[in-house]
Amino acid sequence: MHLGELASVRSGLVLARKESREPTPYCYNLLTLRSIHPDGSIAQEDLSVFHASDPLKTEYLTQPGDIIVRLTTPYTAALIDSTTTGLVVSSNFMIIRTESNTLLPDYLFWLLNTPAVKRRIYTSTTSNVLSAVKASFFTQFQFHVPSIAQQERIGQIHKLARRETALLHQLAEEKEKYYAAILAREDSSMKRGTSV
Template sequence: MQLKHLANISAGHPFRGKIPESPGSGIVAVQMKDASSLGGVAWADCIETEPTGRRDDCLQVGDILVAARGSRNYAVLIDDSLTVTGKQAIAAPQFFIVRTTALQLLPEYLYWFLNQPPSQRYFDLNAEGTLTKAIKRNALEEIPIAVPDLARQQAIIGLANTLQQELRLIEQLRRNGEQMLAAIANELAAELLTAPTPAIQTIKNTPSKE
């Protein structure tokens, strides 16, 4: 089925130019730098702002943000962590907001499906532009979505969540390893500053006797 038959699709908040900061407003703006398909939204990095005009486009848990431009049209799920912030949130205009309307489609599954190779190939084929590629709303509306039964969707979600946890663990191990090696390098550099300069022996080349 096409996405437009399964969800409502709208554009992010129509800011013009740079998003203005308004500390204490209680409304944060999710920009592309704040979100990733794997890590979700880094709410602590989102700036507070005071939107003008439309005020009915606040994000809800279960919404999916799809990057409208860039080298990859990734999807980001708005999960329960939004509620924990105690703030309202809006999406920057570089995102489309997808809100499921079909009872037989789980938002978590749709988020997963939009990030998979078949969907990404569709976006690549339908992107417009040369230097900066972009997906138009009608292209997103017409993307085909496979909708298995709810039990299978839940099984896929469980497997995807397990894999994400493993990837996060691997990434944390990589960072820990890099930090450990950096600390060793810093210690060695510090030793160079305090230790006396050792005598360096060199091998001299002498002409051979024939």
Template sequence: MKLKKIAKIRSGYINRGKIEARDTGSCLLMQAKDVNADQLSYRTDALVRFSPRQSGKDWFLEPGDILFMARGARNYSLLIDKVPDSVLAAACFFIIRVSNSDALPEYLWWYLNQSPVEEYLKRFSGRAVHMPVVRRAVLESIDISLPPIKVQKQVAEITTLMMKEQDLYKKLAEKRKYLMTEICLKSIRESR
């Protein structure tokens, strides 16, 4: 089934000109610098506060939305699980909102990050002036394998557990490095 039959896809907020940060701004803007492509995660603590030139409410992010990075050499998707009020996604993203009750956002997010989709995007993405870009029509035409909801939930749960495991391994490696450094430094101090 084509992605456009499963979800509504719209571009991120397009601002003509530079974003003017304002302490009294009515909205927050999620930009490429706010996401971690390696961990497929995002931060909301450093979002730019600004006042959009046009009403931004049609672009506000909601839990369950999927952000798709449409520009650059690496395309990936992020699942929005928690988000403050009045957050807009920048124009470098497409916002994918599931509209079909036969699809789970968590499954669709996982599926969009798999190698067959990456290969498809590499084949069909175009180029902007300075970088590769995925056009909306290309994104809409991705074929999505949609198993029953029960299977989608299982895939989503396994993916969540795998990401937690990777995070724990990373923290463990950092603690081991710290421990080894302290042992070595202690040995050096005691050898004097």
């Protein structure tokens, strides 16, 4: 089945068409290339501010369940949830909204971030200088659609794996701080001891 049969696929907003040079009441958070991490998470601290000349259409703003895909390497996909809604999506990204009961966003998010799919994306861009993927790749993207139960299982396992990885990173950071504090204290006590 083709993705275009199960979801709407569109590129983001060309910012220059709607950008205001001065602050306006139409102020939005803007998704940037830097705000999507390689693991598919969105870093809120890396969002930019976008002042629009008039209100933006909702089709250019993130909605829960949207999949946002970078159009340039590393072609990372991000899944939008309640904490990342209402962000402006620029033309650096593709917006995929599932429109069918047969395709779950959690499953599609996992699928688009698999190494095999990223290789397919990369090979489709080799003829273009910027290595930018075209919208037609996603509308024509053909894949096997498993049962809803299988999609739910894969989506849940993927979510748990991402959560565990995030917790392990957090634990590693905390341990580094802990050991740095211990070493600093030991160093300080050694210096006090030698100066006596």
